[in-house]
Amino acid sequence: MKTLLIELRRAATATLILSLVCCGLYPLLVWGVAQAAFPAAANGSLIRDPDGAVRGSTLLAQGFSAPGYFHPRPSAAGASGYDATSSGGSNLGPTSQKLADAIRDRVAAYRAENGLKPSDPVPADAVTASGSGLDPHISPRNAALQAPRVAAARRLPLKELERLIQRHTHAPDLGLLGDPSVNLMTLNRALDSAPAR
Amino acid sequence: MQSRDWLQLLLYVAILAAITKPIGLYLVQVLDAKGRTWLDPIVSPLERLTYRILGIDPTQGQTWREYTRGMLLLSVVSCLFTYALLRLQHLLPLNPQGLGPLSPDLAFNTAVSFTTNTNWQSYGGEGTMSYLSQMLALSLHNFTSAAVGIGIAAALVRGISQHANPRLGNFWVDLVRTTYYLLLPACTLFALVLVSQGMIQNFAPYTKARLIEPMTVQVEKKNDKGETLLGTDGKPLLEAQTITEQVIAQGPMASQVAIKMLGTNGGGYANANAAHPYENPTPLSNFLQMLSIFAIGSGLTYYLGRTTGNQAHGWSVWAAMMALFVAGAVVCWGAEAGGTPGTQAMGLASADGNMEGKEVRFGIFNSALFATSTTAASCGAVNAMHDSFTPLGGLVPLFNIELGEVVVGGVGAGLYGMLVFVILAVFIAGLMVGRTPEYLGKKIGAYEVKMSMLALLILTLSILGFTAWAAASPWGIAGLNNPGPHGLSEMLYAFSSATGNNGSAFAGLTTNTPWYNVTLGIAMLVGRFLMIVPIMAIAGSLAMKRLAPASAGTFPVSGGTFILLLIGTVVLIGALNFLPALALGPVVEHFLAGQGRLY
Structure with a gap:
């Protein structure tokens, strides 16, 4: 009984000591170094106007729908989508009627928006919700198919837009890891700062 | 299934080796x-200070009962500590969003979940937990439950090696x-590498950003009392907002x-876990996270051999572990790359595979590989939503x-779990x-085999028993996100x-109910705990046995025959x-x- 009490006190003391070290010193140390070495990343890779106003993050998608912007993947984050306080996917499975209906509607809308023929295959990423609901990337083919629409709306030559897409494409890391992806946030931001013709 | 992906798989296994x-x-x-x-030079003063405060003589060994008692007491005390923190979240500091306390059942589930190294997320991460809750109530267990697992594995290996x-x-x-x-x-090193890739680490309140393009959405129309208004057809009325x-x-992510x-x-900081772009910003951060899942577990097999x-x-x-892992990864990857017949009929590019619930930067392969490694280990972090995977994926x-x-x-946990299968494999070989049967010079008796079976059967009973109960109960069915067989x-x-x-979860299931x-x-x-206690009993029993000299009839626990027998035992029992x-x-x-059946 006496050893039990000693061990119980040990358990309580260990909980407190480890709390202090692992949950106090350690995160503060990481915080200090991260803020000094990588301040932009550590604070969310925020996009700011010249006056400092925050307009979003290069890592978090927003729900663009105007023809002059590249459109993100569908989002299931939060009630209205692209909610950066409520990340998540649809969690609908492969035999879900709800998912099939949603995809069918999105395919039709995507073809109509981008002037595709009814037989043209649609990039899967363009009509499926991402895991986070905040995926800031689209596939290069999705970007290429949207480019003529954006070019028309902005009165930009298609060639220039293709160069811009190229510049905002993230190649596989180390030439090997992951799939190539186009960052829609930085791309759309660049469109807004591109000189109008 | 591109050649680049095969190279990635090869690189992954090679780095682990x-x-x-x-x-x-x-x-x-x-x-x-x-x-x-x-x-x-840096750590040992802190280590000695900790022993002094705890009143421990580090040279003093413990029997299996004493070791288990310490482990259980720490688990109980730290679990109650977390429960209290979660219930009192609204009164505690570092809560810039003013998030309220967790309900008793959610706090119980979460405290138990982190104590047991499960990290099941009935809660919603960024929408539920204050910075203090994440940093202290949850992270404390991330450290202690991992250290406990490694300790139990070490105790079992010591029991096997000494006599x-x-x-x-x-x-x-x-x-x-x-x-x-x-x-x-x-972790200090790893965390900084992750920040360099784009992960956040700050204590700032949530940032308000003015959208680059305002977004118009259709939301359900509500009256002054906040009730949803229904149209004449019984469906909710929508209004543009x-x-x-x-x-x-x-x-502090x-x-x-x-x-x-x-x-x-595996408990995510964000609800979407490692699919969230802050929580896994690049393919490189993803690759390092996948390696980190296996790093210590893989090293423990070497520790076993050395000790x-x-x-x-x-x-x-x-x-044996790697063979099972690669087989699983290839099956999952193949299934996801194949996509679903239904979506291809709707006009999706068939080469794209099943992208529902996956992130573009990871693509099919890295989502499948992550899903396989996070479940091969008891990690449970996800970088894609398993609920939306193809049936075989x-x-x-x-x-x-x-x-x-x-x-x-x-x-x-992986090593002590596998050693239970090793004991069964040598038992089967003995039969x-x-x-x-002998294992590394120790005769395996009825006691060890009984305890091994107890550890395995208790898992089966809990999984199948609870699932059957839920499937036959209104409370179980109520949580489903998908009807049909996917619901089961x-x-x-x-x-x-x-x-x-x-x-990890098929996360559509709503589990935040009492x-x-x-x-x-x-x-x-x-x-x-019903797994750890029998395993510690085995460790205690093996430690007391005398070494029997190996003879020509001893079944060798290395080489091809043993590997195949071990794989066979694992797969057959499962x-x-x-x-x-x-x-x-x-x-x-x-x-x-x-x-093409839909539900």
Whole structure:
């Protein structure tokens, strides 16, 4: 009984000591170094106007729908989508009627928006919700198919837009890891700062 | 299935093979109270101070009962500590969003979940937990539950390697040394690498961003009392609403994610876990996170070989694990790359595969590989939504968990789980040749086999029993996100994940209800502690045995025959236990999906 009490006190003391070290010193140390070495990343890779106003993050998608912007993947984050306080996917499975209906509607809308023929295959990423609901990337083919629409709306030559897409494409890391992806946030931001013709 | 992806798989396995020995050698020093590491000058003063405050003599070994008692007491005390913090969240500091307290059942579920290294998320991450809750209430267990797992594995290995000596090491020493010499330094480094890739680490309140293009959405129309208005057809009325702001969740994420991955905890900082772009910003951060899931577990197989003086045995266990892992990864990847017949009929590019619930930067391959490794280990972090996987793609993570997460497995838990299968494998081999089974010079008796079976059967009973109960109860059905056979898979996955202390989910299932929170909590406790206690009993029994000299009839525990026998034992026991249930869930769904059936 006496050893039990000693061990119980040990358990309580260990909980407190480890709390202090692992949950106090350690995160503060990481915080200090991260803020000094990588301040932009550590604070969310925020996009700011010249006056400092925050307009979003290069890592978090927003729900663009105007023809002059590249459109993100569908989002299931939060009630209205692209909610950066409520990340998540649809969690609908492969035999879900709800998912099939949603995809069918999105395919039709995507073809109509981008002037595709009814037989043209649609990039899967363009009509499926991402895991986070905040995926800031689209596939290069999705970007290429949207480019003529954006070019028309902005009165930009298609060639220039293709160069811009190229510049905002993230190649596989180390030439090997992951799939190539186009960052829609930085791309759309660049469109807004591109000189109008 | 592109060639680049095959190269990635090869690179992944090659790097794991390369780090196994250095990590194993480091573990030998960490798990020896008199071990020496290059961190001694910095860490050992802190270590000695901790022993002094705890009143421990680090040279004093404990019997299996004493070791287990210390482990259980720490678990109980720290679990209550977390429960209290979560219930009092609204009164505590570091809560810039003013988030309220958790309900009693959710706080119970979450406290148990983190204590047992499960990290099941009935809660919503950024929408539920204050910075203090994330950093202290949850992260504390990320460290301690990982250290406990490693300690138990070490105690079992000591029991196997020593003879006629009941002392299996000191629980408190293992806890302190593992945390100070292994987890903390590795996590500090890892967290900073993750920040360099784009992960956040701050204490700022959530950022308000003015949208670049305001967003118009259709939302349900409500009256002054907040009730949804219904139209004449009984459906909710919709109204257009313009959203001009995106609120961005912030917080001390990197420090928590580093231990979440290295400690195979898996509880996401954000609701979307490692699919969230902050929580896994680049393919490189993704690759490092996948490596970190297996790093310590892989090193422990080398520790096993080194400590028992039979390095070939350690590598054979590693090889059996890797064979099972690669097989699972290739099946999952193939299924996801194939996509679903239904969506291709709708006009989706067939080469794109199944992208629902996946992120573009990871693509099909890295989502499948992550899903396989997070469930082969008891990690449970996800970078894609398993619920939206194809039937066979989702079967792989589910079956991985049901095999007992012994394919590398959780830190420590994977090794002690696999050693139970090793004992059964040598037992089966003994039956086949008609000799008393031996394992590394120890005769395996009825007691060890009984305890091994107890550890395995308790898992099966909890998984199948709770799933059956949920499937036949209104409270179980109420949580479903998908009807049809996929619904059964959701429940089966939930109780497999809880019992297996994994924590990943077919996340459509709404489990934040009192019924699910309590039953899942019990399943987690059963899966953790009713497994550990029999295993410690085996360790205690083996430690007292005398060494029997090897003879010509001794079954060797290394080499091809042993590896095949071990793989066979794992797969056979898993299949016998779970194939009937899997046939009713993912397997039948696979055939129905092929016919284009929807629910």
